[in-house]
Amino acid sequence: MLRFPAYSSLKPLKSLVSIALTVGALLGAAHSQAQQVLRVSAIPDEAPTELQRKFKPLGDYLEQKLGMKVEFVPVTDYAASVEGLINKKLEMVWFGGFTFVQAKVRSNNQVVPLVQRAEDEKFRSVFITTDKNINKLEDLKGKTFTFGSESSTSGHLMPRSFLLAAKVNPDTDMKRIAFSGAHDATVAAVAGGKVDAGALNISVWEKLVNEKKVDPTQVRVFYTTPGYYDYNWTVRADMNPVIRQKLTDAFLALDKNTPQGKEILELQRASKFIPTKAENYTAIEAAARNAGLLK
Template sequence: MFQTLTRLGRLCVMTLWPLFAATAQAQDVIRVSGIPDENPTELARKYQPLVEHLQKHLGVKVVYVPVIDYGAAVSALAAGKIDFAWLGGFTHVQAKVLAGAKPVVMRDIDREFKSVFIANTAAGIARPEDMRGKSFAFGAKSSTSGHLFPRHFLSTQFNIQADKDFDGAPLYSGAHDATVKMVESGKVQAGALNIEVWSRMLAGHKVDTGKVKVIWTTPPFVDYVWTARKDLSASTVQKFGQAFLALDAAKPEDKAVLDLQGAKKFVPAKAEDFLVIEQVGRSTGLLK
């Protein structure tokens, strides 16, 4: 009997070994990605120092996997093709609803994030109410700060219904910096984007302030978060989060990473932080 059980045990080990080996191998590489909310060159500049920091802290190879759009980031996380993704609040909620993804960490600024509404200076727009009847651009359709909350605030603050009160249907630029360029060129007369990208473009002299101006800044809302796929081990998720929490602005090397991420520090994220986004997503019809 014992010999039979031993043979069965050996058979089980031999049968399951490829699975164990594959799991061990997968843990040797952490694949990260993020929503493409800016142009690819800017994203590469922001992610490279972060990847290097993660590799040092985690002791494994970290690979940045670019995706083509917001939906692709959610799908890749749900399919297990990436382990962690830098998502906006709304794409995080989509990933949670679709595949049980979980929040890990967020920047200090993401608990009270804001969007700005901008207008072409030749459009005769001085306040949000003046956008009625004008052409308008959001960012990506799944963007929290480039679409969801701007659409929400247009309706609740100014009684502007985006799909009927502009000059034609609103356009979708696909990225925050692209929205600025659409307004700057006059392709649309107004648009909305996240305040961080706007501030960075101003600081880098990447926008002609003679052609574009801010007409309104939104109330604060919760936004970006590092999100983990559902089936990662608790220890892997914990180590990943600790790598961000360990970033210290007093250290030059860490400060360089934080500056590129637009943060002074990272803080733990909780599932309840994103309940309001889910509510707004359902109320606007953007989340089914």
């Protein structure tokens, strides 16, 4: 005959099972936390290898500050950076002002800009040429011209806005317009004689000049725009508030007087990072709607 233990004798066994389950759950949670990854990307406004090089020290720094893995996920174009964030394939993206506005509109305000470089409060674009007869925006009528990416703030939207203000419609007044896809590609197109002129962001222009990758006596700046708000690091609105605050604090803590801070800030072409907010980009949104680039 089978004999079952009395109910009271099962209590220790049930307690042990309960403890084992609790420990298992805790270990599972710890493992899940350890496996958590912050997926980060950036608009491809420069060559992919350059973006990876710029991000590596920053990624290592953020891993230290967050206590979690930080992975850089390259994207093929500007639109992919927007879609990646709003479709929850990315947690944080380095946007230009226009791509931030696109993400804001596409997500119904479900993205949050965290920080920007101090330089992004008054960012500028430059117009470049090798043609001695081009000295002002009006001289571009009848010429060939290249922007950067169609979704670029400093390589398309704002240059187009300033051209329109100067009564130059790129679509009707120029002989031909093109889109190079990236700022460094714009310089290459102008330097190589593929187009008469082009526009790009001043930060990339100055970097290329400093690195002697372009000869400013051959390719020259003939117009620099007034300042406007541009780049920022943006996250999804549903990000864990603790992680969001840690990210913000990490960026704000970068100090050019420390070896690590100096390396990161120089690669990001920043003197420091400062807080930002969506309201800073209302002028960008207005310019995009006025130019017919945002429906």
